[in-house]
Amino acid sequence: MSYLDKAALKVVGTRPIRPDGVDKVIGRASFGADHTMPGMLWGKVKRSPHAHARIKSINIDKALKVPGVHAIVTSADFPNIANEEAFVGEGPMNFRDLSRNCMARDKALYDGHAVAAVAATTQAAAEEAVELIEVDYEVLPHVIDVEAAMASDAPVLHDDMFTQGVDPKPSKPSNVAKKITFAKGDIAKGFAEAEVVIERKYTTQPVHQAYIEPHACVVAIAPDGQATIWSSSQGQFMVRAYCAKLLAIDIANIRAVPAEIGGGFGGKTLVYLEPVALALSKKSGRPVKLVMSREDVFRGTGPAAGGVIEVKLGAKKSGRIVAAELVLKYQAGAFAGSPVGPGCMCAFAMYDLDNVHITGYDVVSNRPKVAAYRAPGAPNSSFGVESCIDELARELNIDPLAIREMNGAREGTKTPYGPTLVNVGYLQTVEAARNHPNYSIPLGPNQGRGVASGFWFNIGGESSAAVHINEDGTASVVEGNPDIGGSRASMAMMAAEVLGIPYDRVRPVVGDTASIGFTFLTGGSRVTFATGMAVTQAAEKVVEQLKSRAATIWDISPEAVEWKDGKAFPAGANAGSFEPLSLADIAIKSGRTGGPISAEVSINAQGAGPGFATHICDVEVDRETGHVKILRYTAVQDVGRAIHPSYVEGQMQGGVTQGIGWALNEEYIYDKDGRLENPGFLDYRVPVASDLPMIDTVMVEVPNPRHPFGARGVGEVPIVPPMAAVANAIADAVGARMRDLPMSPPKLSAVLDEQDPPRLAAE
Amino acid sequence: MPHVVMTGIAVRRLTGGVTEFDVEADTVRRLISELDRRYPGLGQQIDESMAVAIDGEIFQDAYLQPLKPDSEIVLIPKIGGG
Numbered sequence: 001m002s003y004l005d006k007a008a009l010k011v012v013g014t015r016p017i018r019p020d021g022v023d024k025v026i027g028r029a030s031f032g033a034d035h036t037m038p039g040m041l042w043g044k045v046k047r048s049p050h051a052h053a054r055i056k057s058i059n060i061d062k063a064l065k066v067p068g069v070h071a072i073v074t075s076a077d078f079p080n081i082a083n084e085e086a087f088v089g090e091g092p093m094n095f096r097d098l099s100r101n102c103m104a105r106d107k108a109l110y111d112g113h114a115v116a117a118v119a120a121t122t123q124a125a126a127e128e129a130v131e132l133i134e135v136d137y138e139v140l141p142h143v144i145d146v147e148a149a150m151a152s153d154a155p156v157l158h159d160d161m162f163t164q165g166v167d168p169k170p171s172k173p174s175n176v177a178k179k180i181t182f183a184k185g186d187i188a189k190g191f192a193e194a195e196v197v198i199e200r201k202y203t204t205q206p207v208h209q210a211y212i213e214p215h216a217c218v219v220a221i222a223p224d225g226q227a228t229i230w231s232s233s234q235g236q237f238m239v240r241a242y243c244a245k246l247l248a249i250d251i252a253n254i255r256a257v258p259a260e261i262g263g264g265f266g267g268k269t270l271v272y273l274e275p276v277a278l279a280l281s282k283k284s285g286r287p288v289k290l291v292m293s294r295e296d297v298f299r300g301t302g303p304a305a306g307g308v309i310e311v312k313l314g315a316k317k318s319g320r321i322v323a324a325e326l327v328l329k330y331q332a333g334a335f336a337g338s339p340v341g342p343g344c345m346c347a348f349a350m351y352d353l354d355n356v357h358i359t360g361y362d363v364v365s366n367r368p369k370v371a372a373y374r375a376p377g378a379p380n381s382s383f384g385v386e387s388c389i390d391e392l393a394r395e396l397n398i399d400p401l402a403i404r405e406m407n408g409a410r411e412g413t414k415t416p417y418g419p420t421l422v423n424v425g426y427l428q429t430v431e432a433a434r435n436h437p438n439y440s441i442p443l444g445p446n447q448g449r450g451v452a453s454g455f456w457f458n459i460g461g462e463s464s465a466a467v468h469i470n471e472d473g474t475a476s477v478v479e480g481n482p483d484i485g486g487s488r489a490s491m492a493m494m495a496a497e498v499l500g501i502p503y504d505r506v507r508p509v510v511g512d513t514a515s516i517g518f519t520f521l522t523g524g525s526r527v528t529f530a531t532g533m534a535v536t537q538a539a540e541k542v543v544e545q546l547k548s549r550a551a552t553i554w555d556i557s558p559e560a561v562e563w564k565d566g567k568a569f570p571a572g573a574n575a576g577s578f579e580p581l582s583l584a585d586i587a588i589k590s591g592r593t594g595g596p597i598s599a600e601v602s603i604n605a606q607g608a609g610p611g612f613a614t615h616i617c618d619v620e621v622d623r624e625t626g627h628v629k630i631l632r633y634t635a636v637q638d639v640g641r642a643i644h645p646s647y648v649e650g651q652m653q654g655g656v657t658q659g660i661g662w663a664l665n666e667e668y669i670y671d672k673d674g675r676l677e678n679p680g681f682l683d684y685r686v687p688v689a690s691d692l693p694m695i696d697t698v699m700v701e702v703p704n705p706r707h708p709f710g711a712r713g714v715g716e717v718p719i720v721p722p723m724a725a726v727a728n729a730i731a732d733a734v735g736a737r738m739r740d741l742p743m744s745p746p747k748l749s750a751v752l753d754e755q756d757p758p759r760l761a762a763e
Numbered sequence: 764m765p766h767v768v769m770t771g772i773a774v775r776r777l778t779g780g781v782t783e784f785d786v787e788a789d790t791v792r793r794l795i796s797e798l799d800r801r802y803p804g805l806g807q808q809i810d811e812s813m814a815v816a817i818d819g820e821i822f823q824d825a826y827l828q829p830l831k832p833d834s835e836i837v838l839i840p841k842i843g844g845g
Contacts, residue, residue, distance in 0.1 A: 266845025418837035419816035524844020
C-alpha cells in the first residue's frame with residue numbers, strides 16, 4: 001500500500017518523544033561498556049609504537065607471570081585468512097585485511113596497530129601485563145602523505161599489492177591499490193569548446209567520526225563453542241558475520257546482542273575488539289571485556305579518508321559547463337579500500353554535464369585503515385568540485401546558485417557514472433535556498449556567504465522486522481537495526497500509522513541476531529527506508545490478520561471486513577450489521593480466533609532514491625587571528641517524506657556540524673616518526689555547541705515512490721556540502737581562497753598575511 | 764531488448780573494451796547469466812561487487828527484479844554508506 005497522501009496521515013509526520021529518550025537522558029541506557037558478567041576478565045590491547053615495522057618476535061613469558069593474567073593472544077591465535085573479498089559490511093571487505101587490522105601479522109602498519117592482547121582479572125593486571133609483552137620490531141621506513149605514498153620510491157606497505165585497473169598489470173608492487181575511471185562524452189572536445197578553463201588542486205585531511213562512545217564489548221564463549229557478543233556497533237549481524245569469518249566459527253554458534261550505541265557515523269560498521277575478545281575468551285574460558293580509551297580510538301580505528309582533489313572545469317562565458325575533469329587520490333590507510341569509488345561517482349552527480357572524465361586512486365599509507373563516515377568519499381570530492389564551481393562563478397561574475405541552476409541535474413539527467421536520474425529534487429533544493437531569507441540578509445565587513453551542493457545515492461538492502469499484537473491491544477515492533485538516529489521512533493510511527501493506533505501504543509525494540517531475521521547494518525541512510533518498509537509490510541500483514549479475526553468473530557467472510565482508524569468495520573451493508581471491533585477487542589480474543597497475531601517480514605529493499613542538498617553558510621573572519629565564526633548556516637535537503645521531522649532535522653544539523661569541523665579544525669597530526677600527536681579531544685578539535693549557531697533546516701519533500709511513506713535516506717548528504725560552503729564563504733568574506741583543509745586559524749592567518757602584508761607591519 | 768551500459772573502465776577489460784550492448788533478459792538474474800555467458804567472469808564480478816541501475820534506480824543483489832524490453836541497464840560499483 002501507499003501512504004503518500006500526507007493530509008491523511010495521523011502519526012507519520014508528527015514529532016513524538018523517542019522511546020529510548022528517557023533512558024538516554026537519565027543515564028540508564030546500557031552501552032557497550034556497561035555490560036558485565038560473573039567471572040568476567042578485563043582485556044587490554046598492546047599497540048605498535050611504530051608506523052611501519054616488521055614484527056620479528058613477540059615474547060609473552062614475563063607478561064604471563066603477572067598475577068591474574070589468564071590469556072594472551074597474538075596473531076598466532078587467529079586463523080591465517082586467505083585473500084578473500086566480500087561485500088558484508090559497508091563496502092567490499094577483504095577478510096585477510098580485516099583480520100590483520102584487528103591483530104597485526106608479520107608487520108605493524110601504523111602507530112596504534114594491535115599486536116597482542118591480554119585478559120586478566122583486573123584492569124591493572126591487564127595493563128601491567130601489556131607493558132611486559134616484549135615485541136622485537138625491525139623498524140621500516142614509513143609514509144603518511146597520500147602523494148608521497150604514490151611516489152615510485154615510497155616505502156611499500158604490501159609486497160603483494162599490484163595496482164588494479166591498469167593495463168598491463170604492473171611488474172612492481174606499489175601503494176596504489178586501484179585505479180578507477182569514469183568517462184562520459186568527449187572531454188577533449190568539451191575543453192576545446194570552452195571559453196573559460198579553470199584548474200585547481202584541493203586537499204582534505206583524514207578526520208575521525210568522533211563518536212562519543214569508544215568501542216566496547218563483552219564476549220563469552222562457552223565450552224561447547226557457543227559464543228555471545230555484547231557490543232556497541234552499527235550492526236549486530238555484521239559483528240556476527242565478521243567474527244565468524246575471522247575466528248572460523250559457524251554463524252549459528254554466535255549470538256550478537258546490540259548494546260545502545262553512542263554514535264557511529266560509519267565508524268562502527270566494522271570490528272576491532274570483538275574478534276580479539278572472542279579469541280581471549282576462547283583461550284581463557286572466561287567472559288572477556290574490552291573497552292577502548294579515546295587514545296585507542298584515535299590511534300587504532302578508522303578515520304574517514306583524506307585526499308587530493310584535482311579539478312579542471314571548462315565553461316562558456318554564460319556559465320554553462322562544457323567539460324569537467326577530476327582526479328582523486330584517496331587515502332585508504334594501511335589496507336586497501338578507500339571510498340574513492342563513491343567519491344568519483346558523487347562528485348558531479350548534481351550536474352547535467354555532457355563531457356566528464358574522472359580518475360580515482362586508492363592509496364595505502366601508514367595510517368589506520370579508513371572506515372566509512374557519512375556519505376563516504378563524497379565530502380572530499382565535493383569540496384573540490386563545489387569550491388571550483390564557486391571559483392568559476394566568481395570569475396564569470398555569476399550568482400553561485402544561478403550557475404548551479406543552469407547546470408543542475410534534473411529528471412532524466414544522465415549522470416557521469418551512468419544511470420539516468422529519476423525522482424530527483426536537486427533543483428528544488430537550489431530554489432528553496434534562493435528563496436530562503438538567509439540568502440538575502442545583508443553582510444557586514446569581513447563577512448561572507450558561500451553556497452555548495454551535495455549528493456548521496458542512499459541505499460536499501462536486506463531488512464527484517466516483526467510486529468506482534470499483545471493481548472491488551474498494544475503492539476511490539478522488533479527491528480534488526482541498532483538505533484542510532486531515532487529509528488525506533490520512526491519504526492513505531494510507521495507501524496502505528498498502518499495499524500491505526502496511537503504512537504504510544506507501539507513499543508519498538510532492537511532484536512539480537514537470534515531474535516529477528518538477518519538485517520544489514522545501520523548505515524548508508526538505509527534504516528528508515530528499508531527497515532521501515534519491512535515494518536510497514538509486517539504491520540499490513542497484521543492488519544490482514546486482524547480483519548480475518550474480526551470476520552471469525554462476526555462469522556462473515558474476511559473480504560467483508562475493512563480496517564479503519566484501528567478498528568474493524570463491516571464493509572458495507574451486505575456484510576451485516578456489527579459494532580466495530582477495536583484492535584484491543586480482537587487481541588483479547590486472539591486465542592479463540594487462531595492464536596497470537598503477529599507477522600515478520602524480511603525483504604531486500606530497492607529503490608532508495610537519491611538525496612540532494614544545497615547549503616548556505618555565512619561566516620565572519622577575524623583578520624587578526626584567522627578565526628572563522630559561523631554566523632548562520634542553512635541546510636536545504638530533499639528528504640523524500642519526513643517520517644519524524646525532528647530526527648530528520650537532527651540528521652541534517654549533525655551532518656552539517658561534522659562537516660564544519662572537517663572544514664575548520666579537524667586533522668591528524670603526525671610526528672616525523674609517524675606517531676599520532678593528537679589522539680584526544682583536547683588536541684583534535686571537534687566543534688562544540690558554543691562554536692555554532694542553531695543550524696536552520698529546510699526539508700524539501702519530493703516523495704520517493706518506492707517507499708510506502710515516500711521516505712528517502714537523510715543521514716549522509718548533509719555532510720557533503722559544508723566544507724565547500726565554508727570555504728566559499730571565507731573567499732566571499734576576505735577574498736582568500738582556501739584549498740587545503742582544515743581552514744584553521746594558523747592556515748587562514750598565513751594566507752591573510754600574504755594577502756595583506758600591512759597587517760603584519762602594523763603589528 | 765534491455766540495453767546495457769558500463770561506465771567503469773576497469774570492468775571493460777572483461778568485455779574486451781565493449782561498453783554497450785543489448786541483452787535478451789527479463790530479470791536481473793537472467794541478465795547476469797547472459798552477461799557471464801558472453802563474457803566469462805563478468806557475472807561473478809557483478810555478483811560480488813556491482814549494483815545494477817535499471818532505468819535510473821539502483822538495485823543491489825536483486826535477482827528477481829524484472830527488466831522491461833526497453834530498460835536502460837547500467838552496471839556500477841556497489842554502494843555502501845556511513
